[in-house]
Amino acid sequence: MSEPRLVGVLGGMGPAATVDFYGKLVEETAATCDQGHVPIVIWGDPRVPDRSLSLLGGGEDPTPHLRRGIEALKRAGCEVLAVPCNTAHAFVPRLADEAGLELVSIIEVTADALAADGVGAAGVLATTGTLRAGLYADALRRRGVEIVEPDAPGQRQVMAAIGAVKSGGAGPAHRRALAEVSRSLADRGAERIVTACTEIVLALDVSRVPVPVLDPARLLARRVADVALG
Amino acid sequence: MSEPRLVGVLGGMGPAATVDFYGKLVEETAATCDQGHVPIVIWGDPRVPDRSLSLLGGGEDPTPHLRRGIEALKRAGCEVLAVPCNTAHAFVPRLADEAGLELVSIIEVTADALAADGVGAAGVLATTGTLRAGLYADALRRRGVEIVEPDAPGQRQVMAAIGAVKSGGAGPAHRRALAEVSRSLADRGAERIVTACTEIVLALDVSRVPVPVLDPARLLARRVADVALG
Numbered sequence: 001m002s003e004p005r006l007v008g009v010l011g012g013m014g015p016a017a018t019v020d021f022y023g024k025l026v027e028e029t030a031a032t033c034d035q036g037h038v039p040i041v042i043w044g045d046p047r048v049p050d051r052s053l054s055l056l057g058g059g060e061d062p063t064p065h066l067r068r069g070i071e072a073l074k075r076a077g078c079e080v081l082a083v084p085c086n087t088a089h090a091f092v093p094r095l096a097d098e099a100g101l102e103l104v105s106i107i108e109v110t111a112d113a114l115a116a117d118g119v120g121a122a123g124v125l126a127t128t129g130t131l132r133a134g135l136y137a138d139a140l141r142r143r144g145v146e147i148v149e150p151d152a153p154g155q156r157q158v159m160a161a162i163g164a165v166k167s168g169g170a171g172p173a174h175r176r177a178l179a180e181v182s183r184s185l186a187d188r189g190a191e192r193i194v195t196a197c198t199e200i201v202l203a204l205d206v207s208r209v210p211v212p213v214l215d216p217a218r219l220l221a222r223r224v225a226d227v228a229l230g
Numbered sequence: 231m232s233e234p235r236l237v238g239v240l241g242g243m244g245p246a247a248t249v250d251f252y253g254k255l256v257e258e259t260a261a262t263c264d265q266g267h268v269p270i271v272i273w274g275d276p277r278v279p280d281r282s283l284s285l286l287g288g289g290e291d292p293t294p295h296l297r298r299g300i301e302a303l304k305r306a307g308c309e310v311l312a313v314p315c316n317t318a319h320a321f322v323p324r325l326a327d328e329a330g331l332e333l334v335s336i337i338e339v340t341a342d343a344l345a346a347d348g349v350g351a352a353g354v355l356a357t358t359g360t361l362r363a364g365l366y367a368d369a370l371r372r373r374g375v376e377i378v379e380p381d382a383p384g385q386r387q388v389m390a391a392i393g394a395v396k397s398g399g400a401g402p403a404h405r406r407a408l409a410e411v412s413r414s415l416a417d418r419g420a421e422r423i424v425t426a427c428t429e430i431v432l433a434l435d436v437s438r439v440p441v442p443v444l445d446p447a448r449l450l451a452r453r454v455a456d457v458a459l460g
Contacts, residue, residue: 004277014264019253022274026245032397034244037276041302044252046267047234072271076302167262 004039005228008078008101010069010092012044013051013085014166017198017217021084024221029229038228041076043069051087052129052159062088067095074099082106082224084217086126086196090133102227109223110194110216111139119192121146122214123185125158125178125204126196136196148190154181162199170203179208186211234269235310235458238303238331240296240322242274243281243315244396247428247447251314254451259459268458271306273299281317282359282389292318297325304329312336312454314447316356316426320363332457339453340424340446341369349422351376352444353415355388355408355434356426366426378420384411392429400433409438416441 011018022042031037048066053059066088073081081101083092089107096103114122124136124147131137137147150158158181161174170178178200182193186209193213195201206213241248252272261267278296283289296318303311311331313322319337326333344352354366354377361367367377380388387407394400400408408430412423416439423443425431436443 012264012267012269015256015259015267016253019249019256022252022272023246023249026249029245031276034242034276034278034280034396037242037245039242039277040272040274042252042270042272042274043306044270044272046261046264047269048264050264072306076273076306166264 002230005079006077007038007040007080007082007224007228008073008076009040009042010066010073010081010083010088011042012046013048013088014199015044015046016165016202018042018044018084020198020202021217021221024218025224028218028221029225038225041073041078043073045069051085051090052127055087055090055129055133063091063095066091070095070099070101074101080104080224080227082220084198084220086135086198086216087129089135090129104220104223104227106216106220107135107139109219110196110214111136111143111145113214113219114140114145114192114194115143117192119145121148121189121191123148123182123190123193124196125150125181125193125200127162128155128159130196131155136194148185148188150181150185154184157181158200161203162197165199165202175203175205178204182209232460234460236308237268237270237310237312237454237458238306238308239270239272240299240303240311240313240318241272242276243278243318244429245274245276246395246432248272248274248314250428250432251447251451254448255454258448258451259455268455271303271308273302275299281315281320282357285317285320285359285363293321293325296321300325300329300331304331310334310454310457312450314428314450316365316428316446317359319365320359334450334453334457336446336450337365337369339449340426340444341366341373341375343444343449344370344375344422345373347422349375351378351419351421353378353412353420353423354426355380355411355423355430357392358385358389360426361385366424378415378418380411380415384414387411388430391433392427395429395432405433405435408434412439
């Protein structure tokens with residue numbers, strides 16, 4: 001077996017989602033001892049300005065913070081970059097290129113999985129920033145998959161649940177609302193629900209959704225393990 | 231509030247234990263948004279040679295690997311060092327000194343908690359390396375707390391459970407054995423059981439132990455949050 005490649009994780013957006021991603025990376029690695037796992041460096045800077053606010057025109061640009069993290073990961077010897085925050089993908093592909101790091105994109109990995117499953121339409125639960133930036137819309141359109149987004153009241157419920165996870169945990173009301181929004185996307189033709197914000201993964205009860213749920217964080221973990229360990 | 235201090239985590243020993251520690255750090259931080267959390271860099275190198283084997287005289291010295299990680303964390307700008315691996319504490323205090331990093335020692339934090347609770351005798355579930363190196367014995371003796379260690383067959387059960395966690399998860403037999411060893415320590419006078427290996431935390435059913443269980447990983451997380459956020 002060849003030497004594993006050092007993976008840089010630009011995390012902390014939010015911290016609980018990064019913990020979740022790291023756990024999935026360990027689970028998705030077929031290792032029988034410590035030494036068989038993926039070597040990683042996590043830059044966990046929770047002080048990165050809110051990505052959604054910036055995309056919606058009201059907030060500080062997170063680019064300098066993200067660039068600082070990516071440069072630190074590069075200096076630490078990382079070759080591969082993974083970012084367990086969907087919204088940050090409005091910024092990171094260009095910064096990864098600048099730094100000469102190979103980005104494993106959570107968006108592209110997820111779009112690949114939907115296309116491989118022959119899905120015609122996918123419901124996307126994401127931040128308003130992710131949706132406005134067209135991150136999933138573009139990646140899905142290129143593969144001939146239709147995107148189904150929540151209506152305005154549904155999207156407000158999604159953002160409320162994300163905020164709850166970031167402030168310590170989503171309660172039963174948030175969980176119920178997310179399940180209802182998911183059902184309405186399925187009613188409008190979505191064959192899959194994509195939990196396209198790493199916080200939503202932590203708050204959606206999959207058992208309450210009538211169609212299969214796709215977790216981009218887990219798909220990213222699986223691809224990263226493959227890329228790192230060859 | 232003053233600027234938070236950047237915390238370096240020397241992790242990957244093993245990876246699942248580092249995930250567990252990172253999760254506890256997020257839980258133990260009273261934050262209402264991403265930006266209130268502890269900024270951290272995790273060096274997650276699972277290729278560090280086995281710490282126990284080295285301490286028992288049979289394995290490669292992990293010191294160069296540990297030093298490399300600590301130096302990378304220092305270069306990334308970290309001021310504080312946390313290592314969620316008890317056994318590695320046979321090596322890291324000297325290396326942290328060399329690098330000029332402030333080590334928050336999982337051993338010292340735990341010994342502080344036992345002394346603060348007025349505990350007279352504590353049962354310690356740890357790797358054979360940790361016990362042979364006297365890490366807990368020394369720290370507890372300095373505080374007037376007696377250490378109760380498993381007998382030889384019990385210690386073999388402990389090591390088997392640790393190995394199971396590192397290779398993917400402990401089964402019911404390992405969990406039962408750990409609970410039995412804990413009960414025998416309590417029978418011999420231990421007023422607390424210390425899960426002094428970050429893998430054991432993941433395999434011990436606290437409800438089956440007749441005395442309170444102290445989790446050094448959580449105590450470390452709490453202290454790190456305090457030290458970083460002031």
